[in-house]
Amino acid sequence: MSVRHALLALLSQGPKYGLQLGQEFEAGTGDLWPLNTGQVYTTLQRLERDGFVESDEAVPSGPQNRFRITDAGRDELDAWLRTPSDPAGPPRDELVIKVLVAMRMPGVDVSTVIQIHRRQVIERMHEYTRLKEDVVDDDIALLLIADAEIFRLDAVTRWLDSADARIKRLPAMPTLPTAPATPRVAGRRRVGARR
């Protein structure tokens, strides 16, 4: 999530002060995303530089300064809302890399490595589930944020389960193919490569 777009969204409701923006940002993220005052004003300065907000004063740094969104800012916010989030990139997830590395290391039980991460991920899910358990239904922001993180972590556990099952099917470990001595065949598709 982009802080600058979150601030634009708050300003689309009407003019606001910097401190007020920081408080409303934190409330809107269920207080799970602390934002210090310095970050708020730095972001507002950049938004003003780009013509997306304007302030009452020439120098947008004081707490008495009120900000409003410009037409260009509304266009920017509208475009951001419609832009796909997190476009697919190359699979460089650290966990994936760790498992790939573990597969090539002699004396390392990959299933044990996978289990350690599975446990850690589920412990993290525990914390978000407890958070949901304590939340009243009308705190929709917190419920949605907790759900989003739980679903993301759930996807990680599914990948770990799948990796575990695939690796168990391999005939012998760790006799995995070594890096090719010759360059890859031209035209072979690189996973995640932009077209």
Place this chain on the structure above:
Amino acid sequence: MSAVANALEMRLVSKTYGEGAGQVTALRDVDLEVRGGELVAIMGASGSGKSTLLTIAGTLETASSGEVRINGQDTSEMSRNERARLRRRSVGYVFQDFNLLAGLTAVENVSLPLELDGTRRKAAAEVAMRALTQLGLSERAQHYPDELSGGERQRVAIARAVVGDRCLLLADEPTGALDSVNGEDVMRLLRNACKRGVAGVMVTHDAQLASWADRVVFLRDGRLIDQTAPVAGPESLLTATAQ
């Protein structure tokens, strides 16, 4: 019901099926303790022994070796009839497909185990009605299972599992095919049942369900290989910083 220490104790429990070359070991030296008030999830891949563990914990099957105690009573020393009586009085089951009897209303489904255990029909119906009311189903008590939604059917199954003085609740994929929000409601009910003092053991392959438990233990090839640490408080989540 008051909290009971170690409602379930399994000591060095093993289970083998078949003989000779065809022998299969489903559980190996499993040690598990579950306190009253605690919900424990059992996770593992298909064939890891999860369902076998649950059926042995509930005395539906006997262990090949080891000891299973429910509420302090050693089940290995019991006759078949004694185990059946213990099951009726102390153990509740929640299955993936609900297992409600189609010809009985919701309240009759819940009161049936009490009647089978000798409680008079009227008294059993009153207790069943209280359990259904606790789960928000008082208006649906006289409906048959096919007149209830999936979520309502599972709530009836939970009411049936916890009615009376049960100390152990065993659940096998308890949210079945329910969507995530209805599934969450079911998990809240199971947690609330456990908070009232029942010990819960839930088998699942779903990490989201397992995250409702107080503790998750992991089975692999019939062995308990790992378990989660106690759940940290929500304040641990307040460490994220904006980017």
